[in-house]
Amino acid sequence: MTTMFHPGDAGFEDELAGFQTAVRRRPDVIVAATSAADVVEAVRYAGEHDLPVAVHSTGHGATVPFEGGVLITTQRMAGIRIDAEIARVDAGVRWAAVIEAAAEHGLAPLSGSFPGVGVVGYTLGGGFSLLGRKYGLAADQVTAIEVVTADGELRRATPDTEQDLFWALRGGRDNFGIVTALEFRLVPVTRLYGGSLQFGPESLATVLRAWRDWTAEMPREMTSSLAMVPMPELPMVPEPLRGKHVAQIRIAYLGDAAEGARLVAPLRAAAPVLGDTIAEIPFTKSGTIANEPPFPHGYRADNATVSELNDAMLDAILEHAGPDAPVPTVVLLDLLGGALSDVPEHPGVGWDRKARFTVRALSVVDDAPLSEIRSAHGKLFDALKPWSTGKLLTFVYGESDPAEEAAKVYSGADLRRLAKVKAAVDPANRFRLTHNVEPAPDAG
Ligand SMILES: Cc1cc2nc3c(=O)[nH]c(=O)nc-3n(C[C@H](O)[C@H](O)[C@H](O)COP(=O)(O)OP(=O)(O)OC[C@H]3O[C@@H](n4cnc5c(N)ncnc54)[C@H](O)[C@@H]3O)c2cc1C
Incomplete structure (x- = not known):
C-alpha cells in the first residue's frame, strides 16, 4: 500500500521539507513513492482525478510555487x-x-x-x-x-x-x-588534486582578473570555479575569513599533484592567500573542495552564460554583486569549455555548449526582500547582456517565472521540438508545475 499524506496529516510537512525553504508548495496529496510501481499508481491517480503532478527529491532545485495537485516524493527510492x-x-x-x-x-x-x-x-x-x-x-x-x-x-x-x-x-x-x-x-577517477584558495576583500578585483587570465591556458584536466562570497559571522567559518567578503578559487585537477601545483602556482602568487586547502585528495572527499553549507535555507539564484569575461564585465560583477552591492550576493564564475563544449552523439537540450563561462548570482532570502534580490540580480545580468549567450535552468534557484525562464533557456527550434514531444507524451499538460513547456503538436 502506497503511503500518502494529506494536509494536516502527521508527516505531511516533513515529507514536503527540502533544502530550499523559500518556495511554497502546497499539494492536495503527497505520494511517498518506494518503487516505480508506486510512481505509476500516483500518476494514474492524478490522471483519474485530473490533477497536475510534481516531483520532489532533495528540494535543492525547487523553483515553482504551487497550490494543489499531487506531489511525488522519491527519497525512499534509494537503490x-x-x-x-x-x-x-x-x-x-x-x-x-x-x-x-x-x-x-x-x-x-x-x-x-x-x-x-x-x-x-x-x-x-x-x-x-x-x-x-x-x-x-x-x-x-x-x-x-x-x-x-x-x-x-x-x-x-x-x-x-x-x-x-x-x-x-x-x-x-x-x-x-x-x-x-x-x-x-x-x-x-579515484584521486584529484583539489581544494580552494581564499583571498580577502582587498584582493577581489586582482583575483577576479588573475583567475580570468589564468583560465585561458588551462588543459581539460583542470576544472575550476571562482566564488565571491560574503562570509557570515558564524563559528563554522575559519577565523581569518569570518564576516569578510572573500574570493574563493576552486580547483579540481585530474593529474599528479606536482603538475597540479605548477598549474596553480600563478593563482597562489596573485594576492595574499588567507586559506589554502588544495592537496591530493580521494574523489570521495570531493565535496570538501567547495565546502558548501549543508543546512536547508531559502535562496534565490539566477545566471547567464557568457562568451568571455572582459574587464568591463568584472567591474560590473563587483559593482552589482561585490561588497558594496545593495543585497548580499554570492557570485560563482565557472570555467566551461573543454568537453563541456563537445557535442556528443546523442545530446540533450538546454545546455549552452558555446559559452566560455557561467556567471551565477545567489542571495539568501532572509538577507533582503525578494523584490530587492530580483532587482539586484536583474541589474547584474542586464549589465552582462552584451556578452551573454544563454542561461542554464539548473542554476535557477528559488521562485521565478516559469514561462519566461523556458523561453530564455531553450532556443526557438528546441522549444518547438520540446513542445511537440510534450504533445506526444503529455497532451493534457499534467506535468506543468515546473518551468513548463506547453504541448503544441503542430509546433515548427
Ligand atoms: C548547494 C547546491 C549545489 C549545487 N551544485 C551543482 C553542481 O555542482 N553542478 C550542477 O550541475 N548543479 C548543481 N546544483 C543544481 C542542482 O543540480 C539542481 O538544483 C537540481 O535540480 C537539484 O536536483 P534535486 O533532485 O537535488 O532537487 P529537487 O528540488 O528535489 O528537484 C529539482 C528538479 O529536478 C527535477 N527532478 C528531480 N527528480 C526528478 C524525477 N524523478 N523525475 C523528473 N524530474 C526530476 C525536477 O525538475 C525537479 O523540480 C546545485 C544546487 C545546490 C542547491
Missing part, C-alpha cells in the same frame, strides 16, 4: 547497482551514495560541488561536474532513463528507443514524466 562501468540508480539517490559505491570499483560519477544534491534532478539539468572539462556533462553519460509518462506507463528511453523522450528529458526535466531510474557511465 544503486554498479555493473562494469555503468551505474543504475533509483530516483531518490543523492551523489554522496554513488560516489561511495563507485569508489569501490575504482570509478567516479560526474557529480558536482555538493554531494547532497540528487542524481536525477542534477543530471536532467545537464550536470556541471567537478570533472566536467575532461568528461563533459553528466547528461552526456546517460545510457538509459526509466520514466513514467502522463498515461501512467513506465517507459525506457535510450539512444535507440523513445529517442525523442531521451533527448527531451535531458534538459527538459520533469515536463515529460517522473523518472524512476537512471543509468549512466562512470569514469576511471
Whole structure:
C-alpha cells in the first residue's frame, strides 16, 4: 500500500521539507513513492482525478510555487547497482551514495560541488561536474532513463528507443514524466588534486582578473570555479575569513599533484592567500573542495552564460554583486569549455555548449526582500547582456517565472521540438508545475 499524506496529516510537512525553504508548495496529496510501481499508481491517480503532478527529491532545485495537485516524493527510492562501468540508480539517490559505491570499483560519477544534491534532478539539468572539462556533462553519460509518462506507463528511453523522450528529458526535466531510474557511465577517477584558495576583500578585483587570465591556458584536466562570497559571522567559518567578503578559487585537477601545483602556482602568487586547502585528495572527499553549507535555507539564484569575461564585465560583477552591492550576493564564475563544449552523439537540450563561462548570482532570502534580490540580480545580468549567450535552468534557484525562464533557456527550434514531444507524451499538460513547456503538436 502506497503511503500518502494529506494536509494536516502527521508527516505531511516533513515529507514536503527540502533544502530550499523559500518556495511554497502546497499539494492536495503527497505520494511517498518506494518503487516505480508506486510512481505509476500516483500518476494514474492524478490522471483519474485530473490533477497536475510534481516531483520532489532533495528540494535543492525547487523553483515553482504551487497550490494543489499531487506531489511525488522519491527519497525512499534509494537503490544503486554498479555493473562494469555503468551505474543504475533509483530516483531518490543523492551523489554522496554513488560516489561511495563507485569508489569501490575504482570509478567516479560526474557529480558536482555538493554531494547532497540528487542524481536525477542534477543530471536532467545537464550536470556541471567537478570533472566536467575532461568528461563533459553528466547528461552526456546517460545510457538509459526509466520514466513514467502522463498515461501512467513506465517507459525506457535510450539512444535507440523513445529517442525523442531521451533527448527531451535531458534538459527538459520533469515536463515529460517522473523518472524512476537512471543509468549512466562512470569514469576511471579515484584521486584529484583539489581544494580552494581564499583571498580577502582587498584582493577581489586582482583575483577576479588573475583567475580570468589564468583560465585561458588551462588543459581539460583542470576544472575550476571562482566564488565571491560574503562570509557570515558564524563559528563554522575559519577565523581569518569570518564576516569578510572573500574570493574563493576552486580547483579540481585530474593529474599528479606536482603538475597540479605548477598549474596553480600563478593563482597562489596573485594576492595574499588567507586559506589554502588544495592537496591530493580521494574523489570521495570531493565535496570538501567547495565546502558548501549543508543546512536547508531559502535562496534565490539566477545566471547567464557568457562568451568571455572582459574587464568591463568584472567591474560590473563587483559593482552589482561585490561588497558594496545593495543585497548580499554570492557570485560563482565557472570555467566551461573543454568537453563541456563537445557535442556528443546523442545530446540533450538546454545546455549552452558555446559559452566560455557561467556567471551565477545567489542571495539568501532572509538577507533582503525578494523584490530587492530580483532587482539586484536583474541589474547584474542586464549589465552582462552584451556578452551573454544563454542561461542554464539548473542554476535557477528559488521562485521565478516559469514561462519566461523556458523561453530564455531553450532556443526557438528546441522549444518547438520540446513542445511537440510534450504533445506526444503529455497532451493534457499534467506535468506543468515546473518551468513548463506547453504541448503544441503542430509546433515548427
Ligand atoms: C548547494 C547546491 C549545489 C549545487 N551544485 C551543482 C553542481 O555542482 N553542478 C550542477 O550541475 N548543479 C548543481 N546544483 C543544481 C542542482 O543540480 C539542481 O538544483 C537540481 O535540480 C537539484 O536536483 P534535486 O533532485 O537535488 O532537487 P529537487 O528540488 O528535489 O528537484 C529539482 C528538479 O529536478 C527535477 N527532478 C528531480 N527528480 C526528478 C524525477 N524523478 N523525475 C523528473 N524530474 C526530476 C525536477 O525538475 C525537479 O523540480 C546545485 C544546487 C545546490 C542547491
